[in-house]
Amino acid sequence: MKKIGKYSFGIGDRFAHQGHAQLSALLKAQKGGIEVTPVWNKSNREHMYVHSNPADTRKEADQAVKELGYKGEYCVDADHINLGNVENFIHSSDFFTIDVASKIGILATPADVETFVSSCAAYTGKLTIPNIIHPFDVNKALLEKIAGKFLTAITEAGNIYRFIRDRKGSDDFVTEISMDEVETPQSPVELFFILKMVANQGIPAQTIAPKFTGRFNKGVDYVGDVAMFAKEFEEDILVIDYAVKEFQLMDNLKLSVHSGSDKFSIYPEIQRIITKYDKGIHVKTAGTTWLEEVIGLAVSGGEALKAAKFIYAQALSRQEELCAPYADVIDIKADQLPSAEEVSTWSSEKFAHTLRHIPGHPDYNANLRQLIHVGYKIASEMGTYYTDLLKANKDVIGQCVEENIYDRHLKRLFKL
Numbered sequence: 001m002k003k004i005g006k007y008s009f010g011i012g013d014r015f016a017h018q019g020h021a022q023l024s025a026l027l028k029a030q031k032g033g034i035e036v037t038p039v040w041n042k043s044n045r046e047h048m049y050v051h052s053n054p055a056d057t058r059k060e061a062d063q064a065v066k067e068l069g070y071k072g073e074y075c076v077d078a079d080h081i082n083l084g085n086v087e088n089f090i091h092s093s094d095f096f097t098i099d100v101a102s103k104i105g106i107l108a109t110p111a112d113v114e115t116f117v118s119s120c121a122a123y124t125g126k127l128t129i130p131n132i133i134h135p136f137d138v139n140k141a142l143l144e145k146i147a148g149k150f151l152t153a154i155t156e157a158g159n160i161y162r163f164i165r166d167r168k169g170s171d172d173f174v175t176e177i178s179m180d181e182v183e184t185p186q187s188p189v190e191l192f193f194i195l196k197m198v199a200n201q202g203i204p205a206q207t208i209a210p211k212f213t214g215r216f217n218k219g220v221d222y223v224g225d226v227a228m229f230a231k232e233f234e235e236d237i238l239v240i241d242y243a244v245k246e247f248q249l250m251d252n253l254k255l256s257v258h259s260g261s262d263k264f265s266i267y268p269e270i271q272r273i274i275t276k277y278d279k280g281i282h283v284k285t286a287g288t289t290w291l292e293e294v295i296g297l298a299v300s301g302g303e304a305l306k307a308a309k310f311i312y313a314q315a316l317s318r319q320e321e322l323c324a325p326y327a328d329v330i331d332i333k334a335d336q337l338p339s340a341e342e343v344s345t346w347s348s349e350k351f352a353h354t355l356r357h358i359p360g361h362p363d364y365n366a367n368l369r370q371l372i373h374v375g376y377k378i379a380s381e382m383g384t385y386y387t388d389l390l391k392a393n394k395d396v397i398g399q400c401v402e403e404n405i406y407d408r409h410l411k412r413l414f415k416l
């Protein structure tokens with residue numbers, strides 16, 4: 001079975017042009033002594049919006065690896081797939097993020113619930129998890145509640161896992177289970193019994209993505225109580241550690257943080273906690289690279305700057321349409337968006353400083369940044385006009401992409 005390394009980073013890329021720059025950033029971390037496995041992730045939704053297909057992601061990854069002479073492991077992640085859309089990803093992917101969020105809360109049959117609850121008999125009463133101070137009170141009612149909420153979802157994850165394994169004809173791939181795209185976070189005690197279900201299904205999960213406390217808005221920093229996040233994150237790590245031993249799960253099972261990009265204020269906490277317990281982590285930050293493309297275009301000036309301004313103006317006039325699919329993961333204050341007329345007068349520097357994620361920079365505007373984050377459909381509609389600009393300004397854009405991933409993400413996450 002393909003096994004993912006201790007640290008891995010999801011470097012999705014909307015238009016499949018930045019593989020080289022992304023891998024360069026990870027290789028820079030390697031020089032600093034931290035080996036981070038690159039994982040090129042792309043969801044079905046993204047493929048649909050930009051009219052690409054999973055084979056393009058594989059091509060991009062293979063090409064970057066070849067160009068840079070990279071000898072380590074890497075993966076291509078079929079991100080957020082389900083039974084309805086996984087088929088297209090079977091051949092090109094070797095990492096599958098099985099998304100069962102839509103099945104959470106669908107009741108299982110009473111017989112299945114009963115079977116699950118009795119399989120947990122050993123954990124009723126005071127459940128003590130090493131290093132978590134307060135034991136959890138576990139009784140039949142709690143188990144029934146957890147089964148009612150999650151059993152159907154994890155049973156579905158088992159069906160999807162077996163479908164992929166059968167279609168690939170082997171288990172030589174990495175399996176992630178994701179439940180992050182829901183409103184309510186899963187508590188650590190829920191996670192423990194979810195992992196019991198994963199074990200009962202025989203899914204060799206190597207990463208799991210719960211929904212964490214707080215808001216993970218697209219492209220901007222974490223909004224919420226960092227201390228509360230840290231407590232939950234630490235307990236999740238301890239729960240996983242204990243569950244791996246109790247349920248004979250994969251010994252490299254680790255948390256996957258679907259960051260929605262750029263959750264800088266929780267990175268130091270993640271860093272502190274994984275170091276404290278010597279644990280691995282997977283972080284997905286797909287959209288951040290698309291934003292760096294627009295920044296790189298702006299910095300390049302001339303026709304490229306005009307294109308960046310065009311993307312903003314279009315996104316502004318089509319705000320409702322572009323924001324609708326992301327309504328739950330963005331918070332844009334419309335009155336703080338500059339007008340297209342104003343932006344049309346901006347210099348390269350002014351545009352870049354407004355969009356670039358440097359918290360505290362006087363020009364930085366998180367509202368404009370979120371709007372452009374969801375505006376990649378505009379670039380997709382520009383077709384080869386857009387991708388030709390990416391090619392013509394590849395050095396400047398590549399530098400922006402690499403600097404962003406290395407300086408703003410990897411340095412913070414791994415204390416480089």
Ligand SMILES: [Zn+2]
Pocket residue numbers: 080178180181258
């Ligand atoms: Zn996600």
